[in-house]
Amino acid sequence: MPKIADIEDTPNPNAKKFVLREPLTWGISHSYETTEQAQGDTLASALFAIAHVTNVFYVDRWLTVTQDGQTDWDKLMRDIAVPVRAAPAAAEQSAAAVFSARTSVADLSAEDQQRLDDIELVLDREIRPYLQSDGGDLHVLSLAGNQLVVHYQGACGTCPSAISGTLQGIQSRLRTLEPDLEVIAA
CATH class of the missing domain: 3.30.1370.70 (Scaffold protein Nfu/NifU, N-terminal domain)
Known part of the structure; x- marks a missing residue:
C-alpha cells in the first residue's frame, strides 16, 4: 500500500x-x-x-x-x-506491457511518424520532466500537417499558465525542429 x-x-x-x-x-x-x-x-x-x-x-x-x-x-x-x-502498489510489469499501454497516434505516414518520434523525443527529454515535477504532463493527440494537438494532464489540465505561457514555450522549443509547427491544447 x-x-x-x-x-x-x-x-x-x-x-x-x-x-x-x-x-x-x-x-x-x-x-x-x-x-x-x-x-x-x-x-x-x-x-x-x-x-x-x-x-x-x-x-x-x-x-x-x-x-x-x-x-x-x-x-x-x-x-x-x-x-x-x-490503493495497491504497482505489481511488476514487463517493459512490453508498459510499451503496449502507451497510446500512439494512428494512421501516420512513415515521414509523419518520424516527425512525431522526433517531437516525442524532445517532449520526453525537455518538456515532460518539468510538467511532471509540477504534477502534470501532456499527451499528444494528433499530428496533422503543421498542427500538433496536445492534451494537458494532471495539474496542468486546469492551470492558467499551461494554456498560455507554457504552451508558447513548448511551441517555441518545438519550432527549433519545425519552424512552422503550431501547438494546440485540446
Whole structure:
C-alpha cells in the first residue's frame, strides 16, 4: 500500500502533487477528468467520490489531485490520504506491457511518424520532466500537417499558465525542429 512521502504545491493553486513511497504504476499514466472516465479504476473512483475533487492524474510514484477551489486543502488532503493508502502498489510489469499501454497516434505516414518520434523525443527529454515535477504532463493527440494537438494532464489540465505561457514555450522549443509547427491544447 502506497504511503505518502510528501505533498507538494503546484503552479495550479487548485492542484496538489502527492509523492509516494511505492509506485502506483510502472510508466503507465492514468488521467481522469470526470467520474465517468474513472469508472473501472478503483483509486480514481474513490478520489472522485470525495466532494470537490475534479481531476485525478497518477503515474509511477506520484498522484495529482485537482479540486474545484471551493474547499480547504487541509481537510481535503486528509480525505484524499485514505484511498491513497488503501490503493495497491504497482505489481511488476514487463517493459512490453508498459510499451503496449502507451497510446500512439494512428494512421501516420512513415515521414509523419518520424516527425512525431522526433517531437516525442524532445517532449520526453525537455518538456515532460518539468510538467511532471509540477504534477502534470501532456499527451499528444494528433499530428496533422503543421498542427500538433496536445492534451494537458494532471495539474496542468486546469492551470492558467499551461494554456498560455507554457504552451508558447513548448511551441517555441518545438519550432527549433519545425519552424512552422503550431501547438494546440485540446
